[in-house]
Amino acid sequence: MTDPGHQSGQGQQPGQRPKAKRRRRPKRRQDRPASANQSGQNRSRQNQPKKKQEYRLARPVFLIGFMGAGKSTVARRLARSCGVSALDLDTYIERACGKKIRQVFADEGEAVFRQMEAHALREVAAMEAPMLVSCGGGIVTTEASRQALKELGFTVLLEVDADEAASRISDKSSRPLFQDLESARALCTSRAPLYAEAAHASINTRGKDVYCISRELRNMLEKEGVLCRI
Secondary structure, three states: OOOHHHHHOOOOOOOOOOOOOOOOOOOOOOOOOOOHHHHHHHHHHHHOOOOOOOEEEOOOEEEEOOOOOOHHHHHHHHHHHHOOOEEEHHHHHHHHHOOOHHHHHHHHOHHHHHHHHHHHHHHHHOOOOOOEEEOOOOHHHOHHHHHHHHHOOEEEEEEOOHHHHHHHOOOHHHOHHHHOHHHHHHHHHHHHHHHHHHOOEEEEOOOOOHHHHHHHHHHHHHHOOOEEEO
16 A cells, blocks of 8 residues: 555655745736737828818908919819819809800900909809909909909919910910910010009919919918918
8 A cells, every 4th residue: 555645755865854846936927919900900090191171261362363374273272272162253254154255255345244254253252151263364454353352352463474374385276365475475564563453462473383382372371361270
């Protein structure tokens, strides 16, 4: 029969204490690596685009200047980047009367068109939500329109000379005036003081692309308190 004491003290010499069992120290808890799902969530948070800054217009903004200054293009660009509305006044008139501008000139003459233009300008300025309004190059030729531009909103002149304007227009057939550059230069010079009279501010567009001009315009409108962050 086996002695139980012999089992527990197996391998011990007489007179020796039994060896105490060593306690295992608990392993230090290490930070577990993020799971694939967690890593994906972190990456998605980092990759999320920042919320786009929104703006509102405190009053209408009218862009004036000689043809080829980039009024319509700059208005559309700034409207997209700031989340406001843009409107081309000539297009507005065409939709209202159901005719192209050149047809109105041919059928009814310039004087009638200028009356329609002044009326349309006041209609647009009275709309509930102010907009960026690009105006035709000849809008300053009547006193009524110049007065409206000065009183009903904030008017910015996009400065351009005839040569610079001509270089921006690839299809001269759509702008017959530029088929005779001397005539374009003379017209641009004659309108310069009228533009200056109607404008509250101006931007020289020479040698600048649409992104540069729209950024300069945005900074100007913010500084003037016309374009406000929401």
